[in-house]
Amino acid sequence: MNQTELIVALDFPNDTTAWNLVQTLKNYPVIYKVGLELYLSAGSAFVKKLKENKNRAFLDLKFYDIPNTVAKAAQQVALLKADMFTAHLSGGEKMFGAIKEELKHLPAPIPKTLGVSVLTSFDEREWNTQTIALSGSASSISESVIRLIEKADLWGVDGVVCSAHELIHIRKKYPNLYLVIPGIRPEGSVTHDQARIMTPKQASQEGANAIVIGRPITQTHDPAKITEQVLRDIGQ
Numbered sequence: 001m002n003q004t005e006l007i008v009a010l011d012f013p014n015d016t017t018a019w020n021l022v023q024t025l026k027n028y029p030v031i032y033k034v035g036l037e038l039y040l041s042a043g044s045a046f047v048k049k050l051k052e053n054k055n056r057a058f059l060d061l062k063f064y065d066i067p068n069t070v071a072k073a074a075q076q077v078a079l080l081k082a083d084m085f086t087a088h089l090s091g092g093e094k095m096f097g098a099i100k101e102e103l104k105h106l107p108a109p110i111p112k113t114l115g116v117s118v119l120t121s122f123d124e125r126e127w128n129t130q131t132i133a134l135s136g137s138a139s140s141i142s143e144s145v146i147r148l149i150e151k152a153d154l155w156g157v158d159g160v161v162c163s164a165h166e167l168i169h170i171r172k173k174y175p176n177l178y179l180v181i182p183g184i185r186p187e188g189s190v191t192h193d194q195a196r197i198m199t200p201k202q203a204s205q206e207g208a209n210a211i212v213i214g215r216p217i218t219q220t221h222d223p224a225k226i227t228e229q230v231l232r233d234i235g236q
Contacts, residue, residue, distance in 0.1 A: 004204040004234040006227070007058055007180065009033040009214030015042035015049075021218060022055065028227050029236060031056040031083065033212060044080055051081045062116050063087040067098035074099045077111050084112035084180075086161060089148040096155040112158040112178060117145040120163050120183035142166055153177065164198035164206065171207035182212040186230060204234040 008030045012018040018038055032055055034047055039061060050057045059082040063070045070087060077085045087099065096113070103110045118127065118141050128138040145166045152160050159178025162170060167181060181203045203211050213230060217223045 003236070004200075004208050005029070005031055005210040006200075006230055006234065006236070007031045007033050007210050007212045008217055008227070009035065009060075009212055010038050011035055011214050011218065012038055013041055014038075015046045018042070018046065019049070021223060022050070022053075024223055025227055028224070028231065030227065031058050031210065033058040033060050033214075035060045036062075044076075047080045047082055057082045059085040059111075061086065064091050065095075067091075067095045070095050071098035071102035074111075074113070075102050075106065078103060078106050082111050084114055084159075086114045086116050089115040089117055089152055089157075089160070093151070093155055096152075096157055100156055114178070114180055115148070115152040115157045115160045117148045117152075117160055117162045117166075142169075146170070149174065149177070159209065164203045164208065167198075167203065167206045167208060178209045179207065180210045180212065181208040184211040184213050186213070186216050186226065186233070200230045200233040 008025065010018040010021065010032050015038070022032060032050055034057060038046065047057050047059060059077050059080070063073050064087065070091065074085065087095065096115070099113055122130070122141060124141060127141045127144065131137065131139040131144065142165070145162055146169065149160050149162065149170055153174050159180060160170070161180045161182060163183055164181045167179060170177065171179060181198070184198060184200055184203055187199050200211055200213070211234065217226050220226050
């Protein structure tokens with residue numbers, strides 16, 4: 001079984017609050033996810049600070065643009081020494097080919113490229129509406145995810161972000177993909193805006209390489225305690 005890693009989502013409006021949490025969790029083996037909110041507030045300097053202090057960093061900006069633009073953005077991620085970053089699989093083969101070509105010219109280690117399939121905030125009704133608007137016919141979430149990930153594997157993407165509910169099928173069919181699973185909630189947690197969720201233990205048992213947890217850790221009065229609980233649940 002793959003060892004499962006814990007990614008803590010630093011979904012904060014400023015670097016001071018985010019860094020306080022990093023300091024609180026400094027003795028735990030976690031990866032820190034920097035998303036749009038924190039990146040727009042604190043910029044690349046925060047990612048540099050994470051790396052200078054020996055932390056692992058996941059830059060989750062979900063790139064989606066013309067191939068050259070995304071390839072140059074991926075280069076900047078590598079220069080920041082981030083460990084992984086995301087791009088939408090719907091960006092297509094040329095976009096991911098451009099990323100791969102750009103990164104191969106840089107010195108190791110280079111960041112993992114993670115493809116985003118279907119956001120976990122979608123439920124079936126909303127996704128049906130979306131796919132009808134795009135193609136004229138409805139497609140289920142699981143069908144869409146599987147088709148996108150088939151392409152990701154062909155394009156040589158390092159890993160994918162997907163819901164735990166597609167995890168078993170994807171792990172079995174693509175054993176070498178690094179699978180990052182958002183929408184993870186410890187037992188008893190509020191689900192917030194995540195429509196497709198699973199517990200840390202369930203996701204780990206089904207083969208997740210990494211799970212992403214935000215508010216159940218970041219919005220509790222004792223984040224270290226919840227982090228310890230999650231790490232126990234995933235066998236760390």
